[in-house]
Amino acid sequence: xxxxxxxxxxxxxxxxxxxxxxxxxxxxxxxxxxxxxxxxxxxxxxxxxxxxxxxxxxxxxxxxxxxxxxxxxxxxxxxxxxxxxxxxxxxxxxxxxxxxxxxxxxxxxxxxxxxxxxxxxxxxxxxxxxxxxxxxxxxxxxxxxxxxxxxxxxxxxxxxxxxxxxxxxxxxxxxxxxxxxxxxxxxxxxxxxxxxxxxxxxxxxxxxxxxxxxxxxxxxxxxxxxxxxxxxxxxxxxxxxxxxxxxxxxxxxxxxxxxxxxxxxxxxxxxxxxxxxxxxxxxxxxxxxxxxxxxxxxxxxxxxxxxxxxxxxxxxxxxxxxxxxxxxxxxxxxxxxxxxxxxxxxxxxxxxxxxxxxxxxxxxxxxxxxxxxxxxxxxxxxxxxxxxxxxxxxxxxxxxxxxxxxxxxxxx
Numbered sequence: 001x002x003x004x005x006x007x008x009x010x011x012x013x014x015x016x017x018x019x020x021x022x023x024x025x026x027x028x029x030x031x032x033x034x035x036x037x038x039x040x041x042x043x044x045x046x047x048x049x050x051x052x053x054x055x056x057x058x059x060x061x062x063x064x065x066x067x068x069x070x071x072x073x074x075x076x077x078x079x080x081x082x083x084x085x086x087x088x089x090x091x092x093x094x095x096x097x098x099x100x101x102x103x104x105x106x107x108x109x110x111x112x113x114x115x116x117x118x119x120x121x122x123x124x125x126x127x128x129x130x131x132x133x134x135x136x137x138x139x140x141x142x143x144x145x146x147x148x149x150x151x152x153x154x155x156x157x158x159x160x161x162x163x164x165x166x167x168x169x170x171x172x173x174x175x176x177x178x179x180x181x182x183x184x185x186x187x188x189x190x191x192x193x194x195x196x197x198x199x200x201x202x203x204x205x206x207x208x209x210x211x212x213x214x215x216x217x218x219x220x221x222x223x224x225x226x227x228x229x230x231x232x233x234x235x236x237x238x239x240x241x242x243x244x245x246x247x248x249x250x251x252x253x254x255x256x257x258x259x260x261x262x263x264x265x266x267x268x269x270x271x272x273x274x275x276x277x278x279x280x281x282x283x284x285x286x287x288x289x290x291x292x293x294x295x296x297x298x299x300x301x302x303x304x305x306x307x308x309x310x311x312x313x314x315x316x317x318x319x320x321x322x323x324x325x326x327x328x329x330x331x332x333x334x335x336x337x338x339x340x341x342x343x344x345x346x347x348x349x350x351x352x353x354x355x356x357x358x359x360x361x362x363x364x365x366x367x368x369x370x371x372x373x374x375x376x377x378x379x380x381x382x383x384x385x386x387x388x389x390x391x392x393x394x395x396x397x398x399x400x401x402x403x404x405x406x407x408x409x410x411x412x
Contacts, residue, residue: 067130248269
């Protein structure tokens with residue numbers, strides 16, 4: 001039996017990967033009177049007077065919604081809400097298994113931006129956070145930005161930021177392995193969709209300044225045609241040298257390649273044209289932009305992929321469960337850039353220097369430390385900016401340059 005056949009068989013047996021488990025057991029009349037009417041009226045009255053009490057008396061404190069419209073599911077494309085359900089159920093399982101966070105899959109039968117935003121706003125009172133999933137670009141950017149403005153609970157599009165955080169963590173450790181500096185590294189990000197844009201933004205925030213974005217048409221610049229509104233914003237802060245040409249042209253003399261694009265589009269010749277000890281994150285799935293063995297033969301020093309059968313797997317599961325665990329426990333109202341940076345630093349720190357090498361730059365997905373370490377980093381980052389207590393930490397030189405920190409410093 002192949003893995004595909006086994007997966008289909010198991011999904012049929014499971015008949016859904018989730019179920020509701022009651023904490024309050026109703027075995028007697030007294031149980032019923034306490035868990036439901038008339039006893040249930042007591043917390044209702046308290047919450048009616050103080051909405052914050054919902055975090056004390058309901059599942060809101062540790063429950064999020066996993067929301068999708070089914071428009072960009074895995075590599076399957078726009079398959080709609082019903083076909084997206086197995087993925088959203090699976091995501092909810094990962095939140096629970098890896099982070100102890102309750103997650104409810106919600107698949108919306110609309111791909112209208114305004115309808116999605118309105119629906120999420122209307123269901124938000126029942127949840128402590130919103131995880132957006134598999135929503136196509138560029139709508140995903142607007143939906144997330146608008147929801148962050150409208151809601152007072154964390155909103156996080158994992159396809160963007162989960163990927164970006166783990167990539168940054170891997171790159172930080174890859175720099176240690178190769179002895180390269182972020183200030184001088186030339187980075188090429190291939191793929192200008194949700195993940196590519198988020199990766200580029202986070203790398204810029206961390207301090208990389210020489211980043212060139214590419215898509216199927218080649219190098220993106222201010223004079224590129226048919227850019228969406230987000231891509232137009234990105235070319236204002238990338239490709240500052242005004243390069244033009246193909247992906248091969250972009251890779252010539254580059255130090256780092258990050259691919260979130262298509263299979264087999266990077267050749268050995270392209271890798272050989274990069275600077276010595278190049279770093280490649282070829283994350284197209286299931287077939288990467290270039291296979292790791294070929295990249296190594298061409299001179300690459302560190303290679304990461306999205307696959308579990310090669311070293312250095314870039315897997316979002318080391319990020320999103322701990323992020324929401326920390327955000328919920330710390331009662332964050334937003335997932336900030338500071339939290340993303342703190343998460344990346346926490347993840348890379350789980351590979352100690354004595355174990356760090358070209359084939360070991362990221363912790364394994366099943367490392368039992370990950371969720372707790374990430375959660376603590378998120379909770380600490382909430383107080384870093386607003387108490388000033390952690391300004392001597394390694395992150396302060398980075399986060400102190402962010403707009404949020406600047407506002408805090410100016411205010412105080």
